[in-house]
Amino acid sequence: MNNYNNKETKNIKNNCFKFDVKKKSISDSNIKMETKTTNKMSMISHNIKKRKHPNDVFITPVELAKKLIKFHNNNDDELIWLDPFKNNGSFYNNFPDENPKDWCEILLGMDFFKYEHKVDIISSNPPYSMLDDVLEKTYQICRKEFGYLIGMRNLTTRRIEIANKNGFFIKSMFITKVFRFYGMSVYVVFSKEINVNLVQFDRTVWKENGKNKWDKKKNNK
Numbered sequence: 001m002n003n004y005n006n007k008e009t010k011n012i013k014n015n016c017f018k019f020d021v022k023k024k025s026i027s028d029s030n031i032k033m034e035t036k037t038t039n040k041m042s043m044i045s046h047n048i049k050k051r052k053h054p055n056d057v058f059i060t061p062v063e064l065a066k067k068l069i070k071f072h073n074n075n076d077d078e079l080i081w082l083d084p085f086k087n088n089g090s091f092y093n094n095f096p097d098e099n100p101k102d103w104c105e106i107l108l109g110m111d112f113f114k115y116e117h118k119v120d121i122i123s124s125n126p127p128y129s130m131l132d133d134v135l136e137k138t139y140q141i142c143r144k145e146f147g148y149l150i151g152m153r154n155l156t157t158r159r160i161e162i163a164n165k166n167g168f169f170i171k172s173m174f175i176t177k178v179f180r181f182y183g184m185s186v187y188v189v190f191s192k193e194i195n196v197n198l199v200q201f202d203r204t205v206w207k208e209n210g211k212n213k214w215d216k217k218k219n220n221k
């Protein structure tokens with residue numbers, strides 16, 4: 001199992017992706033300020049893939065992490081928990097005390113993609129820019145279920161289908177908003193202990209035949 005000290009914690013903090021945004025309430029005198037702030041936030045959001053910090057460091061509020069961990073059915077003290085992206089430990093520190101637990105964090109030299117053990121429950125907030133790779137690795141090492149806090153728009157039907165092909169089905173979804181995270185977030189738990197998703201979807205791209213502008217253009221040719 002891994003450990004880290006205060007110096008390492010400080011390094012993590014220094015590496016964090018910081019937003020320099022001063023939030024003010026709207027009043028006549030500071031509408032301008034608020035608009036500037038909004039522009040800055042949307043600029044950050046739109047540049048999310050181009051940002052300088054490739055490790056995607058977004059810290060989950062501890063109280064939220066505690067709530068999300070409870071979505072897992074910890075019915076056995078021997079189940080091994082893993083936080084693959086620990087950072088300051090919002091998830092890891094709050095895993096059940098009675099269970100064996102482990103972590104990875106690239107800033108501390110523990111690369112999840114090099115992790116070789118099998119675990120039972122994985123719970124974390126993964127780096128968004130490499131979500132497909134993260135999921136692929138998760139399927140290889142997770143024996144029971146995993147929950148990831150991800151952007152709502154990242155929960156695509158393609159990803160759900162791939163999870164299903166790997167034997168994992170959606171057990172629960174908790175939708176929430178985290179300050180400074182892009183859009184709405186969802187904590188989605190995929191489990192191997194069920195064989196049907198507890199949400200429904202299809203992969204059809206629906207459209208009104210002949211009634212959208214692209215079809216009209218095509219018909220006029």
Ligand SMILES: C[S@@+](CC[C@H](N)C(=O)[O-])C[C@H]1O[C@@H](n2cnc3c(N)ncnc32)[C@H](O)[C@@H]1O
Pocket residue numbers: 055056057058059060061084085086087088089090091104105106107110111112113124125126127128
């Ligand atoms: C979105 S942050 C979440 C941090 C923490 N789990 C939380 O919820 O507060 C993702 C974390 O993954 C780490 N990370 C990125 N790539 C990694 C890798 N290959 N292996 C382990 N950790 C990685 C980043 O350094 C960052 O701390």
